[in-house]
Amino acid sequence: MLISEKFEVTIEGTHSLPIPDVYAQPFADGGHSRVAVKAFFEGKEISFHGKLHNYKNRFVLSFGKRYQKELGVFPSDYFELQLSENTTKYGVEMPEEFDAVLQSDPEAMERFELLTDGKKRSLIYFIIRIKNSQTRIDKALIITENLKMGITDQRELVKDRR
DSSP, rough: OOOOOOOOEEEEEETTEOOOOOHHHHHHHHHHEEEEEEETTTEEEEEEEEOOEEEEEEEEEOOOHHHHHTOOTTTEEEEEEEEOOOOOOOOOOOHHHHHHHHHOOOHHHHHHHOOHHHHHHHHHHHTTOOOOHHHHHHHHHHHHHHHHOOOOOHHHTTOOOO
16 A cells, blocks of 8 residues: 655645645556545644645645644644555545445435545535534435435535425
8 A cells, every 4th residue: 555654744825735746646656646644733643535636737635724723733834744545435434324324225325326426525525524423324314315316416415305
């Protein structure tokens, strides 16, 4: 499995992390544009998944306000990153609750698999943001019912129609 050394970065603009070619190029050459990321700052560590973008002939990674707050960094701070090969099926970790609901409903799973990779990830991220396990299950059930009704629009998939 491909894993980089830890390296130092700082935020550019509001949420962009420039990734030196020496660390990004092996992933790009291996066809791994989606990566697992670990960020380290003052004894804290967070993990997330992201996409290496080749922007204006250099690699960048989005590092949104949510991750900045969770790690406790500001745009003027320097901190460390480590990239590794993303081995998840959807490019992000599937929440246990969402996976269980989909596994219990073959029709919903089949329709979920027909969505674009981006829509799948968006739904997964939607569920991940929910802190309460029971609420995650409830939202997953709503999504699966909407999938079975043929709804594919992102905003409509998460609406309760009862």
